[in-house]
Amino acid sequence: MNFVNKLSAAWRTNNSLLCVGLDPDLAKLPPALRHADGIATFCKAIVDATADAACAFKPQIAYFAALGAEKQLEEVCAYIRSRYPHIPLVLDAKRGDIGATATQYAREAYDRYGADAVTVNPYMGFDSVEPYLEWADRGVIVLCRTSNAGGSDLQFLDVGGKPLYQHVASLVAHKWNRSGQCALVVGATFPAELRAVREIVGDMPLLVPGIGAQGGDVQATVEAGRTADATGMMINSSRAILYAAPAAGEDFAAAARRAALATRDDINRYR
Amino acid sequence: MNFVNKLSAAWRTNNSLLCVGLDPDLAKLPPALRHADGIATFCKAIVDATADAACAFKPQIAYFAALGAEKQLEEVCAYIRSRYPHIPLVLDAKRGDIGATATQYAREAYDRYGADAVTVNPYMGFDSVEPYLEWADRGVIVLCRTSNAGGSDLQFLDVGGKPLYQHVASLVAHKWNRSGQCALVVGATFPAELRAVREIVGDMPLLVPGIGAQGGDVQATVEAGRTADATGMMINSSRAILYAAPAAGEDFAAAARRAALATRDDINRYR
Numbered sequence: 289m290n291f292v293n294k295l296s297a298a299w300r301t302n303n304s305l306l307c308v309g310l311d312p313d314l315a316k317l318p319p320a321l322r323h324a325d326g327i328a329t330f331c332k333a334i335v336d337a338t339a340d341a342a343c344a345f346k347p348q349i350a351y352f353a354a355l356g357a358e359k360q361l362e363e364v365c366a367y368i369r370s371r372y373p374h375i376p377l378v379l380d381a382k383r384g385d386i387g388a389t390a391t392q393y394a395r396e397a398y399d400r401y402g403a404d405a406v407t408v409n410p411y412m413g414f415d416s417v418e419p420y421l422e423w424a425d426r427g428v429i430v431l432c433r434t435s436n437a438g439g440s441d442l443q444f445l446d447v448g449g450k451p452l453y454q455h456v457a458s459l460v461a462h463k464w465n466r467s468g469q470c471a472l473v474v475g476a477t478f479p480a481e482l483r484a485v486r487e488i489v490g491d492m493p494l495l496v497p498g499i500g501a502q503g504g505d506v507q508a509t510v511e512a513g514r515t516a517d518a519t520g521m522m523i524n525s526s527r528a529i530l531y532a533a534p535a536a537g538e539d540f541a542a543a544a545r546r547a548a549l550a551t552r553d554d555i556n557r558y559r
Numbered sequence: 560m561n562f563v564n565k566l567s568a569a570w571r572t573n574n575s576l577l578c579v580g581l582d583p584d585l586a587k588l589p590p591a592l593r594h595a596d597g598i599a600t601f602c603k604a605i606v607d608a609t610a611d612a613a614c615a616f617k618p619q620i621a622y623f624a625a626l627g628a629e630k631q632l633e634e635v636c637a638y639i640r641s642r643y644p645h646i647p648l649v650l651d652a653k654r655g656d657i658g659a660t661a662t663q664y665a666r667e668a669y670d671r672y673g674a675d676a677v678t679v680n681p682y683m684g685f686d687s688v689e690p691y692l693e694w695a696d697r698g699v700i701v702l703c704r705t706s707n708a709g710g711s712d713l714q715f716l717d718v719g720g721k722p723l724y725q726h727v728a729s730l731v732a733h734k735w736n737r738s739g740q741c742a743l744v745v746g747a748t749f750p751a752e753l754r755a756v757r758e759i760v761g762d763m764p765l766l767v768p769g770i771g772a773q774g775g776d777v778q779a780t781v782e783a784g785r786t787a788d789a790t791g792m793m794i795n796s797s798r799a800i801l802y803a804a805p806a807a808g809e810d811f812a813a814a815a816r817r818a819a820l821a822t823r824d825d826i827n828r829y830r
Binding site for chain 1: 629
């Protein structure tokens with residue numbers, strides 16, 4: 289089963305478009321978990337609490353790398369794969385390098401961490417993405433339109449009458465995605481742009497960050513980005529789920545579960 | 560001393576513009592060193608053999624990450640910092656993410672590995688680069704024009720009458736580099752483009768991959784990219800130095816030293 293099929297099955301099985309982002313920021317964790325092994329404990333508890341509400345899990349490697357906690361990231365990824373093998377595991381790494389080096393990054397994401405898909409940066413062009421496609425059962429999620437304010441610095445530049453991000457969407461949909469393994473990152477903060485990308489790429493899956501803590505509107509996001517069968521998106525929420533517990537001492541996993549179920553239901557209301 | 564000052568001192572002290580890239584590909588190492596600890600042994604021997612011929616060392620993190628060899632990368636970086644504290648250490652990681660995550664990547668590069676500078680990707684805009692600037696004594700080397708064939712896919716797109724990479728060069732030189740910590744990656748495979756970037760950015764340092772195994776011409780590169788004082792570049796060579804020994808069994812470090820000295824001299828001939 290390839291990445292897109294696995295994702296489609298998860299959309300149906302859990303009736304959810306919610307991607308749970310695992311960005312374990314030490315400063316925001318319960319005090320007893322503010323160390324490398326603690327972030328693994330935290331992430332596994334979040335995974336257990338949200339697995340029936342999610343269509344994907346997305347660990348952000350930077351939070352582990354800053355702490356030298358690669359072993360703990362391996363542990364979290366292995367836990368997801370063994371306990372919830374039907375839920376796609378997306379490694380958020382945003383890699384981008386020339387071919388020989390891209391192969392090393394693909395090994396890191398797919399072989400070492402066992403990710404079903406990895407986020408990559410398009411700036412270095414197709415030969416920086418092509419090596420990932422050799423893992424035929426895995427996916428590559430290419431940055432297109434990002435949800436941060438500075439995203440416009442390059443992505444909104446005018447290229448032949450359309451913004452660069454639409455050019456990237458066309459490139460990926462019509463040239464790079466020859467094997468059906470590609471998806472795109474398109475932020476939720478600009479629903480009109482999400483709609484424009486959806487029109488360009490047909491049914492290609494979109495990873496959509498920016499709801500929750502980043503302020504994107506759920507209704508506008510769903511209406512702009514859904515496919516004809518009311519799927520097509522991994523709508524990511526990280527901080528609003530991970531740190532849902534309002535005060536130290538409250539059960540963070542129970543609070544995360546409540547937040548995840550509410551977000552899933554909120555998304556489903558507009559599908 | 561900030562990164563640019565440290566680099567300028569290394570250019571003078573070693574009379575060299577050569578950056579030695581540390582890309583330890585297991586398949587190309589002496590058989591006895593084809594394991595995680597072996598790549599640290601290999602890299603340290605290369606460092607010792609080339610330190611008086613280099614203006615910078617540039618470990619490529621992907622080769623370590625694919626093997627789960629972060630501890631060995633820490634060891635190599637600590638070795639460079641302790642034995643050759645006057646030679647800038649550039650971590651080639653090509654990171655790019657939103658602000659909160661960029662801070663984690665900056666911690667990884669600067670605090671964990673002790674890098675003097677790190678390569679980053681501009682696609683997500685200034686707020687994905689800004690967090691690195693909080694480390695005032697460190698540098699940020701932004702991808703501009705890369706030496707791979709696919710580099711043209713995005714970088715050569717026409718933006719208001721000039722290619723995207725020139726727009727990136729202008730953005731970095733005239734907006735992002737307010738604190739003098741920035742440099743650019745510009746490949747050696749296109750000397751006319753290297754010249755165009757030099758004209759845009761003044762004396763900003765350029766990291767120039769693409770000579771050696773990638774085929775860039777040394778004379779054309781030096782003439783196109785040098786500053787008025789005949790410096791301004793870290794001209795990178797990785798494979799042509801690391802794997803200079805023609806046959807298994809030959810002393811790889813001695814061969815690397817000969818290749819590094821020859822490349823340094825070849826560059827100096829045209830300065």
